[in-house]
Amino acid sequence: MSIDYTIFYKYSLDPKSNWAETQKWDMFISAYNTNERVQNVYNSVQAEKKKWIVHSEYEFTPDKCPKEKNSFLPKHGLREDDCIQQFLAEYCTGIEDGSLCIDITGFMRPHLMFLLRVLEVKEIKNFDVLYSEPGQYLNSENTEFAQGTVRDVRPISGFEGLHQPSMGTEEDLLIIGAGYEHHLMRHVANANYCSSK
């Protein structure tokens, strides 16, 4: 079997260059954030339609929310699948018909994963993804991307897999992709406490 190494082809864009003038999409989706890394990209990108998704988990007050009418402000506490499905149904009609670009910089991870899963189901297999990387994180390896209280540890919607009853508790295996935010990994490890790690 041959592998198409261009599937995940990626290259860097210099934010000081005129990168935005060289490309244009039919639809552009970004997760709202007041950070300039997100705002600059949103403002610069050329697209017929630009959509903000405003994660309720970020708890923006109304005066901080985007004023654009194409901004989706989901109800608080909506799970990622319900949130993304509502967003696609109400704000992204015709997404299958044109070119698509997604800025993933401000996305919450479960929402992003579910979005990709649902695009796959809709057979949208070609689209561009932007990510703005900071020059350096202020706190290096101690950077906290997720702040606040962890209320729940659970599989991401659409990725739950199949379940098997067992008389014992020794058959599961949890593989931890170690990286930043060790405290979140601790929560996962504790929540899947039946597993070998």
Place this chain on the structure above:
Amino acid sequence: MPEIDQPFDITKAVDFTDAQIASTWVDLPSGGFHKMVDPCSPMPLMLLGGKGSGRTHLMRFYSYSLQKLRSAGKNIVEYLKKEGYVGIYMRCEGLNAGRFDGKGQNSDAWDAIFAYYMDLWLAQLVIQTLGDAFQGHELILEIEASIVKEVSAIFDEDIGAEEPTLDGLIKALTALRREVDIAVNNAALTRTLGGLKIRSTRGRLVFGIPKIFASNLPILENVQFAYLIDELENLTEAQQKYMNTLIREKEPPSTFKVGSRLYGFRTQRTFSAGEENRVGSEYEQILLDSQLREHPKYNEFARQLVVRRLQGAGYLTIQSDTSTQQQKPDSFFETFQSSKFEQAQTSFINDNYENPTSRPWLKKLHKQLRESIQRKGLIGVSTEADIDRIISCVTCVEYPLLEKVNIFILYQDWYKNKNLIECAETIKTACHSLQEGNGAERHKHVLSHFKNDLLAQLLRETRQKQRYLGLQTFIDMSSGLPRHLLIVLKFIHRWSLFQGETPFEDAPISMSAQREGVLQASSWFFEDARATGGDTDFVQGSVERLARFFHAMRFSDKPVESSLTTFSFKETAISDLAQNTIRHAHDTSLLIRVITGAKDRNDEGVVAKYQLNPMICPRFDLPLSRRGTTPLNIDEVETIFGNSTDDFDKIIEERLVQMNAPFGRRKKRKGESLGGGKGQGFLPGLE
């Protein structure tokens, strides 16, 4: 080869193999756990307990896998008959119950699908369990096909079991569950359930399959099918409603023993015409950690637990049983020998302070007296010579603890505006009498109530770390939660190894390793509570304020209560926020509710009473034992647990005015009486 590698490294039952569950098992003396759970009883049981109460260990011990181990390779069917039950163990976490929600479906649809899925899950567990027990057994050979036929018949439509065997039945059930898994997972993507069919009536599999086995296999007559459902807290309220319905509608030979965290049992409602289950009627309830805490033999149980772990790791021989070795572990920890007026553990003071007058408490008293003379605020004391005379009277070089007792009594007299010269002379005489074994009732009273607090003050004022030493101290810290005892010992063991010692072998574990281990365990417990949802930061901040409040009082000149870690308050008078904070702190075991609520003297209303979990106490230099209780007024409760937290320092300051020389008087606050009337209906320090 040892059964376990390190004696205390594993502190969660889910991390143990079945064999380790069996080998580390310790029963409450006189078969207490069996009486508590009673798996043979048809009465359902809710087993509620905080994290680390041993609930999962207990439930797994009664599971079929452990029954099989206990049968030691003999005829398991006969063994089940002998024990009178078969334990069908299930962890709700495995259901991943959160996915039965949303996805464009209404709640009625999810209720039905979840019930169906859980029925399939339990049905498969029963068949797997019985299939394992009867594997190759002559009794099943002739009737296996008949059982499969009968089980297939209780479904509403053909389930397509291809082979007339129990394995074939399991395959068919697996296929049905996969069908649900796929439909539920895809609903997130497609917003439909894709025509998913529910093929059995709610509850029919759960009760029907045990009946079929029992009626076809006479050897199972009088054998209870005990569904051991663990981790109920992982189910939503609607899903728990289904569990409650099964309990309410249970049919013999099935019963339920359900385990949950304290806060995880969210509803008693059922689908049975909206009826609610009642304790004592539909089910019995056990609050595991409070039962263990109050159990007269918890101490004995905890020691046996330690012995069993040490035996498992090869540190103690297994030849003799755990009960005969339960005093042995005390010798593994370095402690102070008992001595007259705790001279042994205070000897460092004489070593460190050659000149007795340079001892911090005497210097402080001297300063306080001098400042009060300048304000002309003392009766009978007006000159430097008077001060010297007082200092001389309360000094007791040989026994620093008695010196602290003398000063404590002097402070009490100062508070009452007595002539301090006369009081000091009386104290001196009584102190001498006490050393000679005569009289000195007031000294004896103070020693019996405040000795630990005064020793703690001695340590703090001489910049020593507080001492939490010896196995009994660690058992006290665990406060009915066996895991806490194991965690304390785990950290102590690690510190001991880190310090180059050989723990549990030749020399006892050093005081330093014990101190560090206890502190680490205390911090771990405090931080671990953060992992449990809700507004944990605020709750932890509140508990920390409470601990600082107790700390300030313990290290005041004249603590009013001894060993203070308990408070009471009028529950109906405080805000919702404060009530919720206290409830959350209780749910996460940061606070322990003291069952014997004190009566309010005036209106006979019951006041709530809570104790700071002893696991937290070392972090704040607080005592582990509970004696005194301080009543908190409404302002204090709101400042600690409610929305008036900015006033916290002021609240402490007001309290301390009457506890530190020169002893002012506190202003009366809302909901409080400072002398008689409303408030606590018992004498301070004498509870």
